[in-house]
Amino acid sequence: QVQLVESGGGFVQAGGSLRLSCVASGLTFRDFAMSWYRQAPGKERELVASIGTDARNTDYGASVKGRSRISVDYAKNMVYLQMNSLKPEDTAVYFCNAWRGAGNEYWGQGTRVTVSS
Numbered sequence: 001q002v003q004l005v006e007s008g009g010g011f012v013q014a015g016g017s018l019r020l021s022c023v024a025s026g027l028t029f030r031d032f033a034m035s036w037y038r039q040a041p042g043k044e045r046e047l048v049a050s051i052g053t054d055a056r057n058t059d060y061g062a063s064v065k066g067r068s069r070i071s072v073d074y075a076k077n078m079v080y081l082q083m084n085s086l087k088p089e090d091t092a093v094y095f096c097n098a099w100r101g102a103g104n105e106y107w108g109q110g111t112r113v114t115v116s117s
Helices: none
Strands: 003-007 010-013 018-025 033-039 046-051 058-060 068-073 078-083 092-099 105-107 111-116
Touching: 003 092, 018 033, 018 092, 018 111, 033 068, 033 078, 046 068, 046 078, 058 068
Parallel strands: 010 111
Antiparallel strands: 003 018, 018 078, 033 046, 033 092, 046 058, 068 078, 092 105, 092 111
């Protein structure tokens, strides 16, 4: 059974930093592209950052580019999202995603991030 479990969310003041973590189990971690998505209240889920199976190709959403960094640790089956210079508009539930093609995609339950002004 595939499981993705996020952690690291919480309350932070604007301008602060957070590192989100996601541990994966039940899948061959190296075979999956890993991503972070977020969903703010009343808004659609949006891509925050993704990293390919080579751990080099990364992509970032426009709203976080330059303030965030995604990384993976294959030894620990973990993916991280370092977020800096946080803004109130970064407030959302952040989800970990593993993707290996159509029908082979998994989601975590999410971790909530609240940024106060």
